[in-house]
Amino acid sequence: MLEQNQIWDQLSLDEEEFTPKQKKIVAAAVEIFAEKGYAATSTSEIAKKAGVAEGTIFRHYKTKKELLLSIVAPMMAKMIAPFVIKDINRVLDKDYDTLEDFLRAMIKNREAFMEKNMLLFRILVQELPFQKELQEQFKEHIAAKILARMEKIVAHYQEKGEIVVMPSKTVIRLFLSTIFGHLMARFFILSSEEWEDEEETERTIQFLIKGLSPDK
Structure with a gap:
């Protein structure tokens, strides 16, 4: 407790x-x-x-729902946005020379956040499918703070020839769904005895790199 x-x-x-x-x-x-x-x-x-x-x-x-929203809404902005917002210039200025470098940093960054915010993330995962207000706020944060910046990152690595030319929104969906699945498995599904952190992180990165790489 x-x-x-x-x-x-x-x-x-x-x-x-x-x-x-x-x-x-x-x-x-x-x-x-x-x-x-x-x-x-x-x-x-x-x-x-x-x-x-x-x-x-x-x-x-006024209601139990208002209490829930007052807790989760600020957390969503903090959870989803900061890494991309804060580090967008580092990516575009080539501090992450490769897509692999970017993905590894992104996964490690979100893992560290999850470890510090486990209770709040659990609430978000449990309630997002059922709470329309949370869904609307979730979309608002993604649209306003994430999508435009992630599109720039995708374009950056497409120009470098590391990501296949396809709609940026499709690439972003594949990025986020894969990384989210990785985090869910690590923190909620598999036990620590079943999880090899470095190996699973590397497999996730390689899955994305190979799946999104242009045909040679």
Whole structure:
């Protein structure tokens, strides 16, 4: 069981904007949502774990859904966007000379993020298929912060002859779905005894490189 301060270390929220009781509510909600799922969690459970009256929750959040969105939405922006936004110029300025270098850095970067944000990622994976509001925000973050930058990266490596000429959105989908599958297997599906980190990372990279390379 994580302490409140450990959970807050994972959140993309400004602690100064929250009262002590509100911080307890959010920390309790994160832990129970991750363990039981949104649908199976009641506000009375959250209140009990937070040590507050149930009415206190509704003074801060109109509904349980609003509480969920207040937690997950900032995390989505933090999870999806930073690597591509921060490092786009490094890629285009050829700090990653090859597609292989870029993929390895991207996978390692997201693995490190996942290790620090496991509870929040679990909530996102559990709830994204069922929550329309989360789906809309997810699309918004991808469209606004990821797609244009990833298209530049794809074009960069297509110009270098490392990626087959096909629609950039198709290449991005193959990138993201493969890397997401790699992360899901590493953190949620396979046990540590079944997972060889370096070998599996290398296999994932080689799968993408060979699958997307132009015919010689």
